[in-house]
Amino acid sequence: MTDDLAQQAERLRREINYHNYRYNVLSDPVITDAEYDRLYRQLQALEEAHPELITPDSPTQRAGSDLSEDFPKVQHAAPILSLSNAFSEDDLRAWEERNLKLLPPNTELDYTLEPKFDGLTIVVTYENGVLVQAATRGNGIIGDDVTPNVRTIRSIPLRIPVEADGKSAPERLVVRGEILFFKQDFEALNQQQEAAGLPRYVNARNTASGTLKQKDSRITASRPLSAFFYDVVDSRGIVLETQWDILQYLRDMGFPVADDVGYYPTLTHIIQQIPVWESRRNSLEYEIDGLVIKVNDVAISDELGVVGKDPRGAIAYKFPAEEVTTKLLGVTVNIGRTGKVTPTAQLEPVFVGGVTVVNASLHNYEQIERLDIRLGDTVIVKRSGDVIPYVVGPVTGSRTGDEQPILPPETCPFSGDVIVQPEGAVDYFCPNPHCPERVFRAVEFFVSRGAMDIEGMGPQTVKTLIDEGLIQDEGDIFYLTAEQLLELEGFAEKKVENLLASIEAAKQRSLPQILASLGIDGVGSTVAALLTDTFDDMQQLITLSNTIKQAEAEFNAAASVLVDAAKSVADHDAELDRALLRVRNPLTELAPRYVGVEDFQARMNRALSPLLELSPLRDSISIQLAQALKKLIDAATPLLTIEGLGPILVQNIVDWFADEYHQTVLEKMRKAGVNMKAEKQKVAGDSLDGMTFVLTGTLPTMTRDEAAELIKAHGGKVTSSVSKKTSYVLVGESPGSKFTKAQQLGIPIISEDDLKEMVQS
Numbered sequence: 235m236t237d238d239l240a241q242q243a244e245r246l247r248r249e250i251n252y253h254n255y256r257y258n259v260l261s262d263p264v265i266t267d268a269e270y271d272r273l274y275r276q277l278q279a280l281e282e283a284h285p286e287l288i289t290p291d292s293p294t295q296r297a298g299s300d301l302s303e304d305f306p307k308v309q310h311a312a313p314i315l316s317l318s319n320a321f322s323e324d325d326l327r328a329w330e331e332r333n334l335k336l337l338p339p340n341t342e343l344d345y346t347l348e349p350k351f352d353g354l355t356i357v358v359t360y361e362n363g364v365l366v367q368a369a370t371r372g373n374g375i376i377g378d379d380v381t382p383n384v385r386t387i388r389s390i391p392l393r394i395p396v397e398a399d400g401k402s403a404p405e406r407l408v409v410r411g412e413i414l415f416f417k418q419d420f421e422a423l424n425q426q427q428e429a430a431g432l433p434r435y436v437n438a439r440n441t442a443s444g445t446l447k448q449k450d451s452r453i454t455a456s457r458p459l460s461a462f463f464y465d466v467v468d469s470r471g472i473v474l475e476t477q478w479d480i481l482q483y484l485r486d487m488g489f490p491v492a493d494d495v496g497y498y499p500t501l502t503h504i505i506q507q508i509p510v511w512e513s514r515r516n517s518l519e520y521e522i523d524g525l526v527i528k529v530n531d532v533a534i535s536d537e538l539g540v541v542g543k544d545p546r547g548a549i550a551y552k553f554p555a556e557e558v559t560t561k562l563l564g565v566t567v568n569i570g571r572t573g574k575v576t577p578t579a580q581l582e583p584v585f586v587g588g589v590t591v592v593n594a595s596l597h598n599y600e601q602i603e604r605l606d607i608r609l610g611d612t613v614i615v616k617r618s619g620d621v622i623p624y625v626v627g628p629v630t631g632s633r634t635g636d637e638q639p640i641l642p643p644e645t646c647p648f649s650g651d652v653i654v655q656p657e658g659a660v661d662y663f664c665p666n667p668h669c670p671e672r673v674f675r676a677v678e679f680f681v682s683r684g685a686m687d688i689e690g691m692g693p694q695t696v697k698t699l700i701d702e703g704l705i706q707d708e709g710d711i712f713y714l715t716a717e718q719l720l721e722l723e724g725f726a727e728k729k730v731e732n733l734l735a736s737i738e739a740a741k742q743r744s745l746p747q748i749l750a751s752l753g754i755d756g757v758g759s760t761v762a763a764l765l766t767d768t769f770d771d772m773q774q775l776i777t778l779s780n781t782i783k784q785a786e787a788e789f790n791a792a793a794s795v796l797v798d799a800a801k802s803v804a805d806h807d808a809e810l811d812r813a814l815l816r817v818r819n820p821l822t823e824l825a826p827r828y829v830g831v832e833d834f835q836a837r838m839n840r841a842l843s844p845l846l847e848l849s850p851l852r853d854s855i856s857i858q859l860a861q862a863l864k865k866l867i868d869a870a871t872p873l874l875t876i877e878g879l880g881p882i883l884v885q886n887i888v889d890w891f892a893d894e895y896h897q898t899v900l901e902k903m904r905k906a907g908v909n910m911k912a913e914k915q916k917v918a919g920d921s922l923d924g925m926t927f928v929l930t931g932t933l934p935t936m937t938r939d940e941a942a943e944l945i946k947a948h949g950g951k952v953t954s955s956v957s958k959k960t961s962y963v964l965v966g967e968s969p970g971s972k973f974t975k976a977q978q979l980g981i982p983i984i985s986e987d988d989l990k991e992m993v994q995s
């Protein structure tokens with residue numbers, strides 16, 4: 235029995251020491267922090283119950299070290315302690331009880347609450363207000379001297395106080411803080427990496443650590459590190475009595491202190507704040523992995539002392555882990571309504587972000603290849619807030635060599651069609667519009683709430699109807715008969731009657747609603763409404779799209795000589811590639827620039843010059859192309875001039891309506907009596923005449939569609955994106971990026987109530 239326990243302790247010690255090494259020395263951990271904590275706590279519990287198992291080399295007997303041989307060493311003024319962890323309200327209550335027992339009777343404790351930054355500790359020394367030294371935590375006693383690198387971090391003052399008013403700097407001040415990347419800066423850094431063809435950084439804290447430990451401080455300077463400060467380690471010439479005073483003092487001296495720190499008179503108040511923080515966590519500008527709760531009174535905190543390496547006067551409350559590692563067991567292939575192939579990871583069940591997860595998104599095959607994720611890999615899975623869990627990347631250090639590459643399927647698992655990847659596309663597709671899975675996804679979307687809203691037609695019913703061969707596309711829904719439905723299992727008379735009634739009602743949906751139900755990429759209710767402002771009949775969109783497509787084909791035929799000529803050039807430069815892109819996609823790349831321009835041939839020649847130079851027929855091709863482009867511009871002008879429709883959206887709309895399959899489905903609907911015409915807007919007033927609105931967020935009493943109707947009924951316009959031409963942005967609960975954009979451009983922001991007032995006046 236004891237033997238087993240001894241072995242268990244030995245195994246844990248070895249594992250923890252290995253992970254310490256990976257983390258601190260190699261900066262390349264193979265497990266997440268949460269799992270490390272779990273191992274550590276296991277060992278701690280084991281040693282507490284069986285103190286005879288404690289060995290001098292046990293990782294519990296010393297704090298972790300991040301010392302590296304590359305830097306001079308610094309002895310800390312006072313030990314840089316770590317914090318013990320709490321994972322529940324009970325843990326926090328027990329912590330307070332333990333403390334109260336050590337203090338005189340009737341002591342009352344008040345607290346500060348601070349975010350627990352997911353960064354790395356830094357200890358900075360100022361002498362007479364001047365930054366003289368900065369060191370990492372190291373092993374808590376000795377740290378690495380990284381002064382030149384820390385000097386490059388803009389938010390860390392080189393001289394205090396930053397503002398020269400009243401307060402003077404103490405003779406000596408040693409402060410403790412955390413170095414980290416703001417989420418936005420980390421993303422920007424990754425975009426730079428991608429642009430340079432380099433791999434993305436996976437973990438912000440490891441990247442921050444690697445950045446701080448560069449031997450060349452110019453590299454540190456080139457990366458956008460930030461810092462927050464929260465403690466005074468040592469001082470000469472000042473006395474601060476509470477943690478709250480310390481935070482205020484740091485702020486007064488010009489140190490960055492998180493806005494969100496708080497003071498609370500009791501632990502109960504602190505506990506009430508935990509769920510608030512858990513829900514705010516993802517909207518913060520920086521990553522946190524918990525909260526730090528400190529006894530406010532510095533004298534009491536000192537009196538409580540230290541147990542092991544943890545001070546008793548503070549504790550870290552840890553959130554449930556959002557990132558864990560698990561095994562990637564398999565990949566399922568999903569086919570969407572457009573035929574797009576989406577890979578989904580099948581995982582060994584794992585508890586993350588408060589739930590057990592077995593599936594996670596892998597985005598697409600390009601991403602799988604870029605991150606080098608393989609079947610059988612140990613992978614990092616992230617689940618935060620409402621975001622669908624996704625695979626962050628593989629833990630390459632855990633590979634055994636048996637891992638297999640993940641390749642896109644050669645054929646569609648539902649229809650057997652050969653999977654294709656259109657030129658220049660990231661995604662793979664099942665090209666068959668009759669593919670049963672594509673039909674299922676399309677119909678499922680078409681009938682759903684918010685689309686055609688056909689009640690009684692849930693996914694299971696849709697599946698049955700397809701399996702029984704009763705529907706092959708969205709149009710067939712309107713031909714279903716009572717006889718057919720009654721033969722299906724579970725369809726009694728009443729159910730059939732209700733379903734047919736709701737199908738009948740759906741035929742009379744408004745044209746914008748029908749357009750938004752078709753599943754055209756990018757065409758939701760706002761864009762559908764923009765379209766019906768210009769086109770009041772579905773047939774107009776079909777005819778126009780056919781004409782545009784025809785003009786596009788003629789342009790492409792004329793341009794094919796140039797495309798062929800480019801094939802003979804071995805090394806394409808960026809200019810040639812740009813020009814090729816333009817002739818291949820005239821509707822998105824060329825036509826929008828020349829709408830309303832009379833004489834554009836010279837300009838077009840410039841845009842295509844590297845290509846035209848390749849052809850001896852330069853002049854005649856140029857004339858031919860200009861004519862074909864003119865035709866295309868003329869045809870597409872009604873769409874290209876709708877404010878709020880970008881060229882890519884226009885291309886999507888044209889491609890969709892010009893598609894023969896879609897035309898057949900629409901024709902079926904028309905014959906069945908589905909509404910294909912827009913009602914003329916009933917005008918209730920003109921108080922919003924000439925004004926353009928953008929809507930974002932959830933409104934208190936109306937849906938966004940209803941608000942849009944109200945605006946249009948009073949003469950206003952609704953567009954989907956914020957620009958300088960936007961008059962007002964109507965903002966509800968949890969607004970999106972449009973809100974930020976509006977603030978940047980200084981567009982007036984109004985509420986639902988403001989809107990109602992505007993239409994009444």
Ligand SMILES: [Zn+2]
Pocket residue numbers: 569646647648649650651664665666669670671672
């Ligand atoms: Zn298929």
